[in-house]
Amino acid sequence: xxxxxxxxxxxxxxxxxxxxxxxxxxxxxxxxxxxxxxxxxxxxxxxxxxxxxxxxxxxxxxxxxxxxxxxxxxxxxxxxxxxxxxxxxxxxxxxxxxxxxxxxxxxxxxxxxxxxxxxxxxxxxxxxxxxxxxxxxxxxxxxxxxxxxxxxxxxxxxxxxxxxxxxxxxxxxxxxxxxxxxxxxxxxxxxxxxxxxxxxxxxxxxxxxxxxxxxxxxxxxxxxxxxxxxxxxxxxx
Numbered sequence: 001x002x003x004x005x006x007x008x009x010x011x012x013x014x015x016x017x018x019x020x021x022x023x024x025x026x027x028x029x030x031x032x033x034x035x036x037x038x039x040x041x042x043x044x045x046x047x048x049x050x051x052x053x054x055x056x057x058x059x060x061x062x063x064x065x066x067x068x069x070x071x072x073x074x075x076x077x078x079x080x081x082x083x084x085x086x087x088x089x090x091x092x093x094x095x096x097x098x099x100x101x102x103x104x105x106x107x108x109x110x111x112x113x114x115x116x117x118x119x120x121x122x123x124x125x126x127x128x129x130x131x132x133x134x135x136x137x138x139x140x141x142x143x144x145x146x147x148x149x150x151x152x153x154x155x156x157x158x159x160x161x162x163x164x165x166x167x168x169x170x171x172x173x174x175x176x177x178x179x180x181x182x183x184x185x186x187x188x189x190x191x192x193x194x195x196x197x198x199x200x201x202x203x204x205x206x207x208x209x210x211x212x213x214x215x216x217x218x219x220x221x222x223x224x225x226x227x228x229x230x231x232x233x234x235x236x237x
Contacts, residue, residue, distance in 0.1 A: 003050065008062065008107055015103065017066035022049050023058040023113045030140075030231045031114040032059045033104055033133075037124025038085035038148070040065055040072030044205050045123070052121075055224060058114045062104045064097055064126065076208045089125055089148055097129050098136075105137060117234050119227045123204070124148045134164045141165070141230035143223050146172050146201055150181045160190040162235065165226040167219045169199040194222055 122130030127144035
């Protein structure tokens with residue numbers, strides 16, 4: 001399967017948007033639904049997808065911002081683009097976004113190069129959706145990097161269907177702790193939190209001013225180990 005853009009639509013065809021897909025040259029592999037953060041399907045998230053594909057995963061990145069700016073690609077190191085990304089997040093509808101990823105999950109499972117097993121990895125607003133996927137969808141595992149906001153965590157969230165790994169930079173962790181969200185998260189089963197000291201938002205984005213190479217590599221290694229373990233003992237087959 002060559003890397004490139006594909007179009008997704010639901011049965012009624014009132015939802016139609018594009019995404020980026022990549023996979024090893026041949027063979028059938030577990031799937032990764034990769035959810036971008038504030039900056040759209042940009043070079044950073046596509047590069048991450050290619051690295052996952054090199055590790056023998058079939059990867060799909062849906063365009064989460066198709067309702068407002070289809071094909072959005074913003075630069076996290078550009079002040080104007082950063083402001084645009086904040087505006088996108090302010091008006092983002094998580095419920096509609098969740099509907100989108102359920103359609104994408106079905107598409108990815110049915111893709112010939114996917115064996116039907118899928119994990120969800122999300123960054124920023126994509127991490128919020130990954131968390132909701134872990135709560136409600138039939139997937140093997142989830143990985144969340146630096147959520148957008150904290151209010152989507154609810155006190156009645158008590159059970160994650162399958163293992164979830166959460167990566168938080170120290171600044172973000174402190175915000176969660178101040179708002180008593182860490183205490184809530186610790187009450188939920190199947191969640192592991194990794195905190196990256198001396199790191200800030202976007203520590204995992206290679207072109208970003210806050211990029212921390214060692215923290216990024218550590219988080220990636222933990223992510224790969226986490227999803228490999230979940231795929232080794234699937235519950236959806």
